[in-house]
Amino acid sequence: MSARICNRCVLPEAPPDIRLDDAGMCNICHNFDEEQRCAEPDDRGLLETDFLKIIEKHRGKHEYDCLCMLSGGKDSTAALYYVKERYKLNPLVFTFNHGFVPDEHIASAQRTVEKLGVDFVYFQTNFMKDLFRKIVETKSKVVICPVCSLWYMLKTYEIAAQFDVPIIVSGWTKGQTTGSTRSVLSKCACDQNPDEFKAMTEATRRFMKEQVKTDPKYRDFPMTMEEVLRIAKKKYKSKAIVLSPHWFVPGGPDEYVPVIREQLGWEYTARSYPRQSTNCDLNFLASKLAMENYGYSVYHIEMSNMIRMGLVTREEALDLLEMDVDGEIFDDVLKKLNIEAQHQ
Amino acid sequence: MTILGISCYYHDSCAALIHDGRVVAAAQEERFNRDKYSPVFPIQAVNYCLQEAGLTIYDVDEITFYEKMYLKFERTVLSHLAGYPFTLRNFLDTMPLWLKDRLTVSATIEDELSIKRPVRYVKHHLSHAASGFLLSPFERAAILTVDGVGEYACAAYGSGSGTAIELRKEMHYPHSLGLLYSIVTAYLGFRVFSGEGKVMALAEYGEPSFLDEFRKIVHARSDGSFELDTSYFSFNRGDRMHNRRFEKLFGSPRPPGEELNDRHRNIAASLQRLTEIVLIDMVRHVARESGEKNLCLAGGVFLNVTANSRIREESDFQEIFIQPAAGDAGAALGAALYLYHSVLGNPRMPSLKSCALGASFSDRAIQVLLRNRGVRFRAMESDELVAEAADRLAAKQIVGWFRGRMEFGPRALGNRSILAHPGDPEMKDRLNLIIKHREAFRPFGASVLREHMAEFFEQDWSSPFMLFIARVHAAKIDAIPAVVHVNGSSRIQTVTSEENGIYYDLIEAFRERTGLPMLLNTSFNDSEPIVHTPEEALRCFEDTDMDCLVIGGYLVEQ
Numbered sequence: 001m002s003a004r005i006c007n008r009c010v011l012p013e014a015p016p017d018i019r020l021d022d023a024g025m026c027n028i029c030h031n032f033d034e035e036q037r038c039a040e041p042d043d044r045g046l047l048e049t050d051f052l053k054i055i056e057k058h059r060g061k062h063e064y065d066c067l068c069m070l071s072g073g074k075d076s077t078a079a080l081y082y083v084k085e086r087y088k089l090n091p092l093v094f095t096f097n098h099g100f101v102p103d104e105h106i107a108s109a110q111r112t113v114e115k116l117g118v119d120f121v122y123f124q125t126n127f128m129k130d131l132f133r134k135i136v137e138t139k140s141k142v143v144i145c146p147v148c149s150l151w152y153m154l155k156t157y158e159i160a161a162q163f164d165v166p167i168i169v170s171g172w173t174k175g176q177t178t179g180s181t182r183s184v185l186s187k188c189a190c191d192q193n194p195d196e197f198k199a200m201t202e203a204t205r206r207f208m209k210e211q212v213k214t215d216p217k218y219r220d221f222p223m224t225m226e227e228v229l230r231i232a233k234k235k236y237k238s239k240a241i242v243l244s245p246h247w248f249v250p251g252g253p254d255e256y257v258p259v260i261r262e263q264l265g266w267e268y269t270a271r272s273y274p275r276q277s278t279n280c281d282l283n284f285l286a287s288k289l290a291m292e293n294y295g296y297s298v299y300h301i302e303m304s305n306m307i308r309m310g311l312v313t314r315e316e317a318l319d320l321l322e323m324d325v326d327g328e329i330f331d332d333v334l335k336k337l338n339i340e341a342q343h344q
Numbered sequence: 345m346t347i348l349g350i351s352c353y354y355h356d357s358c359a360a361l362i363h364d365g366r367v368v369a370a371a372q373e374e375r376f377n378r379d380k381y382s383p384v385f386p387i388q389a390v391n392y393c394l395q396e397a398g399l400t401i402y403d404v405d406e407i408t409f410y411e412k413m414y415l416k417f418e419r420t421v422l423s424h425l426a427g428y429p430f431t432l433r434n435f436l437d438t439m440p441l442w443l444k445d446r447l448t449v450s451a452t453i454e455d456e457l458s459i460k461r462p463v464r465y466v467k468h469h470l471s472h473a474a475s476g477f478l479l480s481p482f483e484r485a486a487i488l489t490v491d492g493v494g495e496y497a498c499a500a501y502g503s504g505s506g507t508a509i510e511l512r513k514e515m516h517y518p519h520s521l522g523l524l525y526s527i528v529t530a531y532l533g534f535r536v537f538s539g540e541g542k543v544m545a546l547a548e549y550g551e552p553s554f555l556d557e558f559r560k561i562v563h564a565r566s567d568g569s570f571e572l573d574t575s576y577f578s579f580n581r582g583d584r585m586h587n588r589r590f591e592k593l594f595g596s597p598r599p600p601g602e603e604l605n606d607r608h609r610n611i612a613a614s615l616q617r618l619t620e621i622v623l624i625d626m627v628r629h630v631a632r633e634s635g636e637k638n639l640c641l642a643g644g645v646f647l648n649v650t651a652n653s654r655i656r657e658e659s660d661f662q663e664i665f666i667q668p669a670a671g672d673a674g675a676a677l678g679a680a681l682y683l684y685h686s687v688l689g690n691p692r693m694p695s696l697k698s699c700a701l702g703a704s705f706s707d708r709a710i711q712v713l714l715r716n717r718g719v720r721f722r723a724m725e726s727d728e729l730v731a732e733a734a735d736r737l738a739a740k741q742i743v744g745w746f747r748g749r750m751e752f753g754p755r756a757l758g759n760r761s762i763l764a765h766p767g768d769p770e771m772k773d774r775l776n777l778i779i780k781h782r783e784a785f786r787p788f789g790a791s792v793l794r795e796h797m798a799e800f801f802e803q804d805w806s807s808p809f810m811l812f813i814a815r816v817h818a819a820k821i822d823a824i825p826a827v828v829h830v831n832g833s834s835r836i837q838t839v840t841s842e843e844n845g846i847y848y849d850l851i852e853a854f855r856e857r858t859g860l861p862m863l864l865n866t867s868f869n870d871s872e873p874i875v876h877t878p879e880e881a882l883r884c885f886e887d888t889d890m891d892c893l894v895i896g897g898y899l900v901e902q
């Protein structure tokens with residue numbers, strides 16, 4: 001399958017949600033430009049002082065000011081660094097492992113935690129393994145990451161509630177939110193409603209209904225991010241909000257990677273997709289399947305946003321998104337899932 | 345010691361930051377929110393200044409606020425003035441904000457910036473005076489501040505010595521030159537705040553035949569103080585500031601857009617002449633009373649380059665320093681400087697040599713933009729870029745020039761500029777019509793190599809911030825028609841190698857090709873605020889008929 005790719009971002013033609021015009025530019029890019037053009041003087045982007053406004057409401061009122069989600073990658077490491085050193089908050093760090101996180105990522109997270117001298121919660125579970133296997137076996141078009149994120153966000157809220165933490169800090173990049181000031185500040189910002197997410201979201205909904213809800217083991221598994229928020233509020237009594245400092249500070253990895261390298265001795269991990277990220281091993285398979293099913297992965301969506309925001313060039317994005325791994329990694333993952341390797 | 349200076353709620357709001365003994369950054373909010381003369385709390389400018397310094401708001405020790413007088417009467421007057429004959433929107437929007445007193449301003453600052461810091465209020469004229477004197481090269485000097493266009497009414501003078509500033513006399517509303525200038529600007533059918541420069545340009549096309557009429561409404565004394573005869577004004581009407589008596593003297597007002605005639609031109613000329621006379625009287629009086637050799641000027645009136653030049657020539661002062669951001673924006677910086685030096689006693693910093701106090705953008709960020717927009721560009725070393733741009737300018741191309749940090753204040757001085765051949769007789773019309781979409785009578789300034797100035801001009805002095813005009817040698821007028829105003833003068837910025845770097849190199853390269861040691865320089869914008877980001881520069885470039893764009897280390901062609 002080699003669909004035409006938008007000449008501005010990295011999304012392929014995928015009707016009806018993603019359409020290219022005669023000049024080769026996609027509707028998502030057009031929408032972005034249109035929004036920029038219609039911007040009023042007062043609907044500005046997010047500013048650092050907006051972030052401070054939120055944290056100052058909570059500073060010092062709890063044992064921990066915030067819960068930092070840390071994968072060990074550049075984005076979450078920089079977010080934690082900002083929180084601790086730039087904003088002088090007292091964070092609790094939380095690393096989640098569903099069994100597919102490579103050791104070197106965990107080690108990277110641990111190094112950062114030690115260097116910064118912050119408290120650390122590490123949570124490992126095999127709970128989702130059967131679910132992942134089911135996704136592969138049923139050849140469902142559901143994308144693994146959004147499903148997984150439902151669970152780990154719920155887990156994150158649970159930890160936040162347990163330690164009475166008012167703010168959850170993620171390392172999500174500017175490319176991982178397309179929301180305006182208001183929408184970002186009012187919910188979890190996992191906005192999966194834009195056009196480029198439509199098909200994936202629909203597949204998730206169907207899979208959750210047909211395969212997850214019906215499985216006794218996953219009876220309590222949340223169906224949507226809205227449900228996660230509901231459970232967090234009702235069951236855990238958590239009013240925690242989720243924010244990423246990256247949304248509020250200008251620039252991107254070009255600015256913060258050198259900082260964490262110098263200050264924390266942080267380095268890129270060897271094994272992850274896309275390159276220069278720190279995503280789990282399962283993500284290789286998830287992205288490969290997404291490419292087969294849709295022609296693009298969630299990282300194509302994120303990178304496309306980053307391109308539109310002027311944080312990365314299209315060439316660089318295409319380069320990072322290229323999957324240049326041998327089949328071994330897929331065999332490894334499938335073996336872990338107790339599935340007979342079908343790939344060479 | 346880190347001090348954040350803020351001005352807002354009137355017009356042209358601004359933030360300025362002093363850190364580690366120097367002015368690290370200063371910028372007007374309009375550049376960020378793209379709303380010309382925006383009066384809102386300068387939240388984006390504050391964020392920018394801190395980021396420029398690598399600081400957060402937690403690092404700020406003190407906050408200063410440039411204080412305006414919040415008198416109800418003046419508020420009413422100015423809202424009328426600003427609205428007439430155009431929309432009242434801007435002012436009605438900000439009206440409630442004007443009611444803010446110190447308490448609510450402090451609360452707003454605390455709320456917007458999420459920190460508790462005592463807010464220090466610095467008086468209006470002290471802020472202006474500090475912005476003029478403390479960044480001047482003078483150890484001691486006389487100081488004169490005159491409020492500018494549409495500002496709150498008044499003038500003050502005194503002197504500065506070391507870090508101390510003393511103002512001896514103030515003149516109060518409504519006896520204000522700035523106010524008069526704005527009233528007549530509105531009467532002539534131009535927009536208050538942006539139209540005053542047009543009136544000044546128009547003045548050169550007329551004769552001061554209404555000077556006697558102006559004398560009737562302005563009772564000037566020889567010391568430069570004066571009184572406006574308020575019976576010619578109606579401060580309580582909603583639709584205009586002058587009244588029927590005024591119209592009896594000057595005729596009916598010009599509706600905006602209506603063709604300009606000799607009467608309009610003569611009124612403009614008379615107003616300008618009167619302004620000059622009053623200012624020169626004031627300056628002479630200040631000279632006599634202070635006994636100082638040097639003079640510092642601030643306040644929006646001193647954006648009037650014609651008056652500035654007469655002051656420079658006709659006063660007894662040896663040297664004059666004018667704060668380049670003469671109006672409210674500069675006063676935010678002045679307030680911070682006043683606290684830093686005059687209140688806290690910190691030693692003076694080096695004098696202000698450059699207005700480049702705004703944001704710069706890395707070549708990397710520019711390249712990402714160009715690539716992602718599918719714009720064809722060429723990456724070049726500085727010397728190649730200079731040579732290429734000079735070739736093109738010599739071939740009469742119009743070049744967008746976007747490099748380094750944005751200028752603070754209303755002028756583009758070679759970092760956010762549109763440049764062109766000063767010797768092309770067609771150039772003025774081409775620029776006014778095609779790029780800037782503005783009135784044909786408005787002249788363009790020139791950036792001149794300092795050491796070659798005397799070859800073309802009768803004067804031979806520095807004007808680094810384009811705040812003076814110089815008379816062109818009669819024999820040279822035909823050589824540089826695009827930058828000579830109808831009266832045979834040019835508004836000029838003198839450029840030196842030490843202070844202007846690559847911009848100097850460019851003009852020098854142009855001189856080698858054409859024999860002209862200068863370029864026509866106008867601000868990089870169409871009718872919006874001067875461009876701030878590479879993206880805005882690219883958009884302006886694409887929307888107008890510039891021939892090429894130099895942006896960072898790259899050359900882009902149409």
Ligand SMILES: [Fe+2]
Pocket residue numbers: 468472491492495496643644671672675
């Ligand atoms: Fe003023």
Ligand SMILES: [Zn+2]
Pocket residue numbers: 006007008009010011025026027028029030304
């Ligand atoms: Zn696109």
